[in-house]
């Protein structure tokens with residue numbers, strides 16, 4: 001039986017600066033507890049889609065001008081990013097965006113900014129279990145390696161205890177070995193904590209190994225979708241997205 005949708009994006013249109021139409025009727029569904037991959041070439045609109053969901057679009061003068069986004073049964077278009085975090089959606093931005101002049105621990109605490117419970121300390125220990133290296137790094141986050149920064153960004157997202165994590169290109173700038181490590185942790189987090197994940201990736205191969213379902217975007221809309229297995233075996237996908245390595 002199909003799992004209930006946690007997130008559904010219905011036919012959205014997104015415009016930057018009142019003029020540049022970037023998403024043209026994009027729809028997708030993310031079932032509860034799953035990892036869903038959103039794939040496509042540079043400039044297809046993947047990051048824009050995540051920002052439309054997390055409310056961060058506003059900070060770049062973008063707006064959802066048509067369609068709607070619903071999360072946990074409620075419409076969330078137009079809501080401010082901090083309120084979206086409170087509802088349970090956390091975006092791990094492309095390029096990691098950790099605060100480089102704060103320590104790892106301070107960055108992790110920042111992820112918990114919406115929480116009023118007393119389990120923050122305990123969750124920091126949980127993050128250290130996933131990413132033991134972060135516990136050893138006591139200096140400023142700016143001195144971490146690219147892989148460690150990516151881990152910190154994911155750890156910080158976990159600190160919000162989100163229902164849905166939006167992950168923008170976790171493999172970006174990492175060595176093949178680290179990409180494997182980061183993806184294995186993403187799967188573990190999904191399995192252990194039941195966190196739903198919408199994963200944007202250029203690395204289609206890795207993404208389709210982790211995800212159960214995938215969408216392929218071109219020029220602001222979905223051109224193909226299917227189970228990860230269907231997509232991995234699709235001739236066009238193989239040619240355009242899985243070619244080479």
Ligand code: ATP
Nearest residue numbers: 016020022040041042043044045046047048049060
């Ligand atoms: P990438 O992998 O390069 O990030 P993407 O699929 O995530 O690609 P987006 O970053 O969503 O694509 O960009 C989609 C289109 O929107 C591009 O043509 C881009 O130039 C344009 N765009 C993105 N951000 C802005 C902005 N703040 N203002 C105007 N145009 C933008």
